[in-house]
Amino acid sequence: MKLCCKVNGEKVEREVDPAARLLDTLREELRLTGTKEGCGKGECGACTIFVNGKPVDSCLMLTIQAQGAEIVTIEGLARDGKLDAVQECFISEGGVQCGFCIPGMIMAARALLNEHPEPTLEQIQYGLGGNLCRCTGYAKIFQAVLKAAQLERV
Amino acid sequence: MITVFRPETPGELFELVKSQPAPHYFLAGGTDLLVQHKDGAIGPSTWFDLTAISELTGIRQEDGKIVLGATTTHDELVRSPLIQRYAPVLVQGAEVIGGPQIRNRGTVGGNLANGSPAADTAPPLYTLEAEVGLSNGQRTRWLPIADFFLHVRKTALEPGELITALRFPAREGIQGGFMRLGQRRSQAISKVSVAVSAVGRFDYLAIACGSVAPTVVRAPQAEAILREQGMAGLEEACRLIRDEVKPISDVRSTADYRRATTGVLLRRVLEQLDSGPRR
């Protein structure tokens, strides 16, 4: 099929396998390898992207379901070479260890802050409930999200 | 090999169902189907994506009833003013499902179609005395939800039949509560769940429990004592409900634990409900 959609603000028109997972189309066809596959079953959130502004697991979507959609991946968060505040704060607060979960974690955190610009710790935990991290123990990730919220308020 | 189609109207869908080779699967949010596929449980088949069919989505009020399309997502339920007002129990059921990513894709139709007694929208819908709308393209029918679920993983769905919508009466002043126990807060399957919907103390009352029998079950004895005595019947209701459920022991929990915690959850839900609106 011919997939017509928007990815990171750019129009995409391309022959793809409609039954491939959106995750595979992004990684293999569009070479956007920032989006990771952890479990492939909706458990870990490493494959989180935005579809029409909402965070979803790209391992649980077929490519055909992205027809006409607006997609944002981790590659699309930085603007004009400047990292998003969430990305900055994951670095400054030491929220990253091996890094594998981080693209998904940052997409979920971005979605959370779009909705709750001044989140409580509980809201952060609920908002990141679909993401697993095997390394950090989460404390510094939560701290990074709180910091990003502060940064964006000033 | 999976072949997938994305029809835009019910007519187009049922034409495809007629003309394409079986086995057939309907695909909504994919949060169950793609997991089964990943597990190797699904062989070569034809899939029909339902998410481009606008007739299957949306929440509206119609002739004293709330009608919601089968592909309404859990996130849409949580945010809907109509659901908040007329089905607070369903808001609480939907908001604990999975994590944000699952709630943004997973649908109420997909949740019910599996026939899982642990589906978290099912006990809330039992307490609303919801009906399930079904269609095979020729015939449309509405079944009370209790007649839709037959056994574990068994529903009244016939081959080629689609869940199109859910509907339930719009009851003014309804309150609701849903609580569940699982391994952890997010992304966990319920071990036990209790849903309650009530108007007054108690002009209307319905209690339903998930994961404690082959299907969701109502608790008629606990309901009767509460209708008769109001909140004064709480102790007795929590005692009675333990014997109204018929749980099994499995990988997620034991029968004894489930029986005991059903009573505990009923108490917590009713106490929360009695202390006023949650938000």
Ligand SMILES: Cc1cc2nc3c(=O)[nH]c(=O)nc-3n(C[C@H](O)[C@H](O)[C@H](O)COP(=O)(O)OP(=O)(O)OC[C@H]3O[C@@H](n4cnc5c(N)ncnc54)[C@H](O)[C@@H]3O)c2cc1C
């Ligand atoms: C990590 C994770 C966590 C989860 N947590 C929970 C939880 O806490 N509580 C819970 O209840 N569930 C949970 N689930 C299960 C699942 O997300 C829900 O059951 C969801 O509602 C399924 O809907 P879907 O649209 O994604 O279904 P799909 O995967 O699209 O479909 C599921 C099944 O239903 C059929 N189907 C779909 N729509 C229809 C229709 N309209 N008519 C007829 N058949 C149809 C499909 O053919 C398929 O067999 C979880 C899943 C994952 C992966």
Ligand code: FES
């Ligand atoms: S890879 Fe998609 S949720 Fe784990």
Ligand code: FES
């Ligand atoms: S940093 Fe390694 S999994 Fe999160």
